[in-house]
Amino acid sequence: MTPYALTVDAGIGDLRVADHLLHTLAGELALPEDVFGCTHLVRGDRPRVVLSFTPPSEPLPHTARERLTALGYEVSPGVPDAAGRAVLYPGVAALTGTLTVADVLARSAIDRVTVLGAPGEPDPGTRLVTWDHVRPQWQAGELVLPAMPAVGGTLVPFEVPAPTPCCADH
Template sequence: MILGFNAGSRTLQQAEHLLHTVAQALGLPGDAIGCTHFVPADAAGGDPHVACSLAVPQSAAESVAESVAASVAASGSESVAGVPADVSWVLGEHRAGPLADGAALAAAEHEARRGGRVVAYPGRDLLTGTVRVGELLGRSAIERVVVLASPDPPGDDVLVATADHVRPVWRDGLMTLQAMPAAGGRIAPAEVPNPTPCCADHA
């Protein structure tokens, strides 16, 4: 079950903060898979922004569905403790809030594994410092590493300088870390820490 939610976040940092806030408020486990998704400007003139999605474990699905249904019934009031009142929701057939279309886009991309920048995932906290590609794949939910502009995947012994900031993306149905060459024959995640806060750069 994929939960989509949207507060019109203008930066990735804002969206990541919202993602962690919602996961905590709903009592989801720390390794729940959560993503950010670029939402383009719409025909009605809505500004581009970043929405979020969370994979809800089966064990928590009923309580999360009840919380979202309560939000729908409350017509936008703060019904989930700790979550801002202006969050729009989509979970299955439940929809609430003026930004629900963006929330639905996020949920659909995550469910199909065709789009989304993965912020939270199993093993994320283990990817610190410098690790080998094989260790990165073995310790986390990341399924593939690709090096930009290279036709060949890196070998398991290639070192990855993580800078403690590893944000894979959904690509071809796989959680994929996009990397770039780094000094000393190493590679590094293509997304650097604290990127320029402009969501339009992350379409």
């Protein structure tokens, strides 16, 4: 991550709403496709999800901060933590359908894929069913996609696009 990041606090409490706002703001601000747009969970007295935008090599235009502030968002420099969940990142648009782990790594900014409960990294030829919803996380400066085993020897991203709420059947 670079020192050019901005954090946007919109008082959001839901990841899906935060994802949608990240896409909306990136479009309204005409941010380049190589920007990283992440969500960060903030705990404490006022738990919420904040957003961060980080371009890879140069600052966002000063007008971006001004526009975000004018829209009523609390904007601050930097990122709130080093463990953001990436929603926008270079190559995310190419991660659709079923791809091999090698394709995921070659087509996007994702540095590694890990499999929950498995030592090491998966074979590069292992197929990953993306569900068109690939949300890697920053871990020790690397963008890492947590995955889990699925039917037929495939993998799926750990985060599902439409999770079932806890106790949904009650």
